[in-house]
Amino acid sequence: MRIALDMTSEEPIYLQLRNEIVLGIGSGRLAAGDGLPSVRQLADDLGINAMTVNKTYGLLKDQGFIEIDRRQGARVRVDSTQEPHFPTLWQKQLTLLMAEGLARGMTRDEFLATFEGVFEQLNQGGRIG
Amino acid sequence: MRIALDMTSEEPIYLQLRNEIVLGIGSGRLAAGDGLPSVRQLADDLGINAMTVNKTYGLLKDQGFIEIDRRQGARVRVDSTQEPHFPTLWQKQLTLLMAEGLARGMTRDEFLATFEGVFEQLNQGGRIG
DNA sequence: TTACCTGTATTATGATTAATAATACAAATG
């Protein structure tokens, strides 16, 4: 899976990496059970420190997206669903995002159109099989 | 307008404040042309430093949500729309958010329902007149 | 067993950011 990091961004590297992996899972490019590279391997590929990757993996584990097995490494969880207050947080983020859109003058139709477009995009990203 | 800050949050105060104001604008509780409190006034009310409020106002100005007039203070912009690469950024954020939802097992219908709910909530928040 | 590769913990360092505090200043209002 291709991962692009912006070293000039003010967004921390470990967060960028976390987001890229979540995007991979959400789009299906990373399927449940798929293994992730080892922290050293991925750090080498991306040209960053292994502890930074480790921080990302720890975060993804805490957030329930992956599970970590000694020796086997990190794998995408089969049931990423069970996070207690996820719905509340998610809705809060959506509220802020939509408020920003409304403040910019977006209409309900524009919301729906963008929504549909993103959904399509994510659904096409998956693998066949 | 009521503003609640969480001093224990890891989200910076100036960002929390920025988000609260954007929520105010998006929901219509703050209408175009409305004046915001002075930096010192708001800082006093919230029990934070005036320079922190100033940082928030500067950010909101840079992002096109408010305009700042010496002596008159800060006012909500009438045309918050004209920000060049806003649509791209907005879509990127929505993509990440929806990917997170998909990874959690959310369905298309759940997306739409939540979306409608948040839209309603924001539209009811506005003022009459 | 031995050698290797997992994630992880530790300690240190340098750079940046967040928040506060105490002033000070230009500009506009009353």
Add this chain to the structure above:
DNA sequence: CATTTGTATTATTAATCATAATACAGGTAA
């Protein structure tokens, strides 16, 4: 002329980010 606006400056404290160099426990495979 006194007041209030946003803003700039300087300093300080605390926290975060990223790196580096190791080291360790625990599985795996030669």
